[in-house]
Structures are given as C-alpha cells and as structure tokens.
Amino acid sequence: MSVIQQLSSRPGGTATIPVLEAIHLRKEFPVGQRLLGTPRVVHAVEDTSLALYPGRATALVGESGSGKTTVARMLARLYDPTSGTINFRGSPIKLTRSSAALHNYRRHVQLIFQDPFASLNPVHSVRYHLARPLRIFGHAKNQLEETQQILALLNRVSLTPADQFIQKYPHQLSGGQRQRIAIARALAVRPDVLLADEPVSMLDVSIRLDILNLLLRLKDEEQLALLYITHDIASARYFADDTLVMYAGQMVEGGPSEEVTQAPKHPYTRLLLSAAPDPDRIKAGGGGMREIGARGEIPSLITPPTGCRFHPRCPHAMEVCRQRFPKRTDLGGGHWTHCFLYGDGDGQTINQPAATPAH
Amino acid sequence: MVTSTSIGTQTLLEVKNLSVDYSAANGVVHAVDKVSFTLKRGEILGLAGESGCGKSTMAYAITRLLRPPAYITGGEVLYYPPEGRQRSPVISKLTQSGNATEGMADGAIDILQLTPAQLRLFRWNELSIVFQSAMNALNPVLNIGTQIMDVLKTHRPELGPDQRQRRAIELLNLVGIASDRLKSYPHELSGGMRQRAVIAIALALNPELIVMDEPTTALDVVVQREILELISSLCKDFSMALIFITHDLSLLLELADKVAIMYAGKMVEKATSKDLYLHPRHPYSHGLLNSFPNLHGPRRRMGGIPGSPPDLRAVPPGCSFHPRCPMAFGPCQSVQPVLKPASAADIGDNAQLVACHLYDPRFASAELPTQEQFAAGYASLIEGGKAR
Secondary structure: OHHHHHHOOOOOOOOOOOOEEEEEEEEEEEEOOOOOOOOEEEEEEEEEEEEEOOOOEEEEEOOOOOOHHHHHHHHOOOOOOOEEEEEEOOEEOOOOOOHHHHHHHHOOEEEEOOOOOOOOOOOOOHHHHHHHHHHHOOOOOOHHHHHHHHHHHHHHOOOOOHHHHOOOOHHHOOHHHHHHHHHHHHHHOOOOEEEEEOOOOOOOHHHHHHHHHHHHHHHHHHOOEEEEEEOOHHHHHHHOOEEEEEEOOEEEEEEEHHHHHHOOOOHHHHHHHHHOOOOHHHHOOOOOOOOOOOOOOOOOOOOOOOOOOOHHHOOOOOHHHHHOOOOOEEEEOOEEEOOHHHOOOOOOOOOOOOOOOOO | OOOOOHHHHHEEEEEEEEEEEEEEOOEEEEEEEEEEEEEEOOOEEEEEOOOOOOHHHHHHHHOOOOOOOEEEEEEEEEEOOOHHHOOOHHHHHHHOOOOOOOOOOOOOEEHHHOOHHHHHHHEOOOEEEEOOOHHHHOOOOOOHHHHHHHHHHHHOOOOOHHHHHHHHHHHHHHOOOOHHHOOOOHHHOOHHHHHHHHHHHHHOOOOOEEEEEOOOOOOOHHHHHHHHHHHHHHHHHOOOEEEEEEOOHHHHHHHOOEEEEEEOOEEEEEEEHHHHHHOOOOHHHHHHHOOOOOOOOOOOOOOOOOOOOOOOOOOOOOOOOHHHOOOOOHHHHOOOOOOEEOOOOOOOOOOOEEOOHHHOOOOOOOOOOOHHHHHHHHHHHHHHOOOO
16 A cells, blocks of 8 residues: 555655755735834744655644745745745746746646635536636646546546536535545646645544545655645644644744654644643543643734744743744754754754653 | 432433434434433543534533424433532522423433523523634623623622622633733633633533533644643532533543544444543444544554445434444344443443444354454455545
8 A cells, every 4th residue: 555655754865856945935914004103014934944845745733823824825826925935846936926927837836725615616516626727727628638537537536436526516525525626626737746735624533534545645646745734743743754843933843754743852842742632641541631831822923022932932941042043953864943952053952951751 | 309319429411312303304314313321420521423423413402502493302311410509599499390300300300391491590500511613602892701790690690790700700710811801802812712711601600510512623732732621620620520522532532531422313332531542342433533643653554434424314224334334244234233331341330332233242242343353344444445
C-alpha cells in the first residue's frame, strides 16, 4: 500500500529542488484607516519561509489567528504579500495581478478550501464543476474528451460509479463526497502543487481519514507537492513528512514530522502537543483532565508583543525574548526552531530548558 | 411522601426506552430509538458518534427542548432529586400533585411528564444546558453581568440587586473571569471567555446535572483544554453530573468517566473510558477509535470506517451497522442486538455494555473477538471496498 510506504517516512534531506518556495513572506492587512495618525495594520504573517517538494507533504500547524491560512492564500496568489518572494521551480514569480500571469500560475498551484459546503456552487452539477477547469486550462478540446476526463477524475477520487455522480448536484452529496469533488476539481487542472486549507476539519470524524488517505495516494501517484494546513497536530504527524509550526504569524519550529511531534523544542510546540487530546494518557490512570502549563490566547496582531510573540505566555521567557525575534537555529536532521533557548542562529545554546516532557 | 432508597442515593437520571421521531414529508426519521441508560450523581457521561447518530436529539429530549417536527414517542426520563434537595421548595413543588411523579418510587420525577409550569421550575434549578456555539448563545446587546443576573432574577426572585451582583461576580470568578469583566459585552470577550461566561450562566443555580452539546468545537486546542480542565474541576468540586456530547472521541476519553457510543439512533456501547479505549467491544467503537491519528506510538496506516451512516428513514434491519461492519455474520441482518454486558465477568456499575451479536452466546462462541481481529476485518474491508 502506497500509504504505508509513505508513513515509513523518508529522511529530511532532499536533493530535489523545491517546486514552490516562499522566502521571507510578510503580510499586513490595513484596519480602521484614520485620517490622522499612522494607519493601523494587522501583522498577520512575519518573515515566513517554506519550501514544497514534489511527492512530499508539508503540514502547517497553528491555532486560529496564527496566519496559516494567510500563508496558503499568498501561495495561491489570492493575497499579495506585503514583502517577500515566491519562487516557482527556482525562479521568482512576478507578483502582478495580470490575469494572464495568474492564470498561468494557477495552472500549477491549486487550493482546496476548508468547507466543501461553501466551495461548490449549489446550482451547478458535478459535471459543470469539473468541466470548467478542463475547459479553462485547455485540457479538453471537445465534449467527448471532457466527459472522458471527468469520468477519469471521478474514478481517481474514488467516486464510483462515476457515471452516476457526474450528473449530481452538491445537495445530493455528503460532506465527504463534496470534498472529493473539490479535490477532483483541483486535480483537473493537473497542478504540481496542491494547497489544502483544513481539508477535513468540516467533515465527520469517520471519513476524515478517508480523505487524508486519498490525498496521500494522489500525492504519490502524481508526485504532487502538498501543503496541509491544520490545527490538529496529530493529523499532521499522520499525514505529513514535514511539519511547520506557526504562532501569531511567526514560524517557530519545523522539521520532519516525527521529530517535531516526538521531540518538540519550541515551548509553543510543547504547549500545542500537551493540549492536544491524547487518550493514551488514560492508560497512565489518574482520570480527569491533566493540567497544562502555559495559558492564555493568541495576542492581538495589531499591537503584537515585541520580540518573540510567544513570550507573554512562555514559561521560559527571558529578557532577550522581549527585545527581538531569535534567528533560526538548526538542530540537525532538518529540524530547526526560532528560540533563544537553543541559540540565536549561531549554535550557541544560552540556556537549556528544564526537561519538561511534551506529554 | 418522599422516601429515599438505595437507587435514590446513587442514580441521578434514569432514561428508559427513550424514542424520538422526526416527522418529515417523506417518512418518519427515527432519530433516537429505545435508548436506555443511567447516570450516577457526579458522573461525567460522554456521548459520541458521527453526525446524525442522534446524540444531540437525545440530549434535547432529556431537557425537553425538542420542537416539532421532533416528537418524543415513548420512554421515560426519571430524575431522582438528591436527598438534600428533596425538601427544597422547587422539588416539593414539583413532587406535589401532577402526573410527573404518579406511581413513582423514591420521589422520582418523570421529566417527560412535567407541565410547562413545572418544567420552568425544573430547568436551570436542577438541569441546565450549554449549547454548541458559545459565540451565539450570548445576547450581543446585553453585557454578561446582566445575562447572568437575568437567570437569578427569574429563578431567585427573593434576591436583591446587590445579592444578585455578588453572586454574578462569584460565578465569574469560579470560571476564571476577572470580576471587572462583569460589564463587558460578548464582542469584547474572546471565544474562550465567552464559553466560560456561558458555563457561568449554567452554574448559576447549582444544578445537579448539566448537558453540554459540543461546547468546545469552535475553540482552539489550547483554549479547549483550559475549558475542559475547568469543566472537569467544577464537576468534581460541586459533584455535578454532566452529559457531554461531542464527535471528538479522543477528547472525550480523557474527560469522561463513562462513554456511550451511539450509532443510527441507538446506543451501541457504554463503558468506562478506560475500558472503551483499551478494548472497545463493538466493531463500530473500534472503527471510531481508529479514526483519530495518535500522537505517540508507531505511525501506522488508518482507515476510518468505510461507508456512511444509514438514512434514518430506512434503517437497515437487524443491527443497523451491519452493512458497514467488518465482522457481520448471519443474525446481524435480521436480529436486532440489545445492549448487555460484553462478558459474564462484566457486572456491576462499570460493566462494559455492548449491543452486538458477537457477544451473544446464542450466535457466537464465548471467546471475545480480539482487537487484532477487528483491525484485520477493517483492513480487508478497506482493501475490498476501494471501488466504493
């Protein structure tokens, strides 16, 4: 089974060039413009870099307001970054809004939305939804080709018998089936990169894995580069080769999923892991909920905390954390973090945290 | 008039053969089908299942909040007032006259028989409810202090304004909100704080039982955990019973004392959370548990449960799970299983109850199926069902 091979996790080092790369992306949204005074902005994403490789899934994990969806939307060219570059196949793309450039870009990069109940048009049939991208991107020249390709797409997302689904309308489909249509629609373009923004969080628990397994299979078959955005770190571990953790618009940790989830370094990653539901804890006995250390919520991003934005909640916060954001420290094996506890990009460890287990 | 016996001291709520139908234009939907269970004082019972399995409908039936086209078509919901409360004015009003207590031993009250006036007394004093989205449960044009004091004004008319305010502040502190937030409007509070405020309102009259319908689904994981810790400690401190509804079984296993799994309007398994986690007996429970990727241990392929829940207008005969079940055999298609102990060793309050023919000596051997057998069954079902 291809998924099992995938789960046996390849090592972090990759020789291939990334198909899509974000370098130092920043995004600010203006809010409440006033006539006088400086305009206020939401600092949604700060200095984010990530790379997507063919045939690899990368998870972007964070709470709501962490900027993970904004990153996906910048990569899908729905938002223009305030600064930073997006490289496609090694060369930077022009950040213009000309429709020809966007059309050409979206031939390669497609986005799957969170809510399959909202992302399909209720007045159009499955055929219409899948025929549009085929026509727009010139993959089907005539009606016959179109029908054949639609049937093939439906088969690829395991909607069978395909000839029955082709004439259905969204209201006749369950949530899982709708999400399959949304995936088929993205595949119709024959993209290299698939950005999936919480593709399963609106679905029933029993079919979530079905959809994730489908995406994994397609990733292997088509050598897609997948970005999987989620708030559920356990599913990131299941799904993705690499996991990146975002907090309040800053990337705090990243690396191979197994490393990040089993040996988390950044205090926020540790908090996220300790807060995630984990039935294994009841084996240890005790009963009731176990207390977690840090509390509180994501700060306002209009006036974010200075330095590392996690410092007001961080049990290990130091003076330097208030002053500036730490540089990236490589921890080996592709694992990195932005935290002064592990150095400041120079490999010099200031102070190892007390051995607080992640779970 | 009211004498308490052994059942009265332990059991708080006893649901017997509760059935709820929705009458739709194209047929009757049997949303809850003859569900029976008991809830002990101070116990946290988790209800889990896929959407449409009837878990919320059942909770609303217990609280008498169903509106047409939903109808309670049968059953009893017996509430046993705690000893200390039996002489309270509310309970004595409820037990005086009226058909709710007729023929009942132990001062039990049948919630389904309460008159509207009695129901008004009963709700919030004895049983309160926290709804799914805290964002919408609060009135946006009233500050939260007013909304808490509203409850007190209605149900405790003897309290003066000062006392009401004191109690409101006390409640806010209880749920971890600073008292200077009393005059805050809902939009000034974060999602987690709004959910805390809603919980404070539910606690206002010290009810014996709280029903919570997916109270944390809209919240972030860290905030969700804080709320769950709060709920867990409040239940312990006030020995309050709780019915907690969610689709997130992994969260429920940590929070609840007992977990009941529902499928197609029926309760298919009920066990302590530890038993359910370590050895789910119903194939459906096993599938549900294996729908959640784990944080620790080996990374392995998981498949969820192939197929989707049945249309409740035409539930399959026999065991309603049999079309999706990897272990289905002869009698599953024709004989309806009933909830009973999984093995002869399962006796007492914490017995693991399951509705499955695999545990019925009439159909299956006395040997319990192992978790490996379930896993293998699902694996072959997924392999064979690729064309689904």
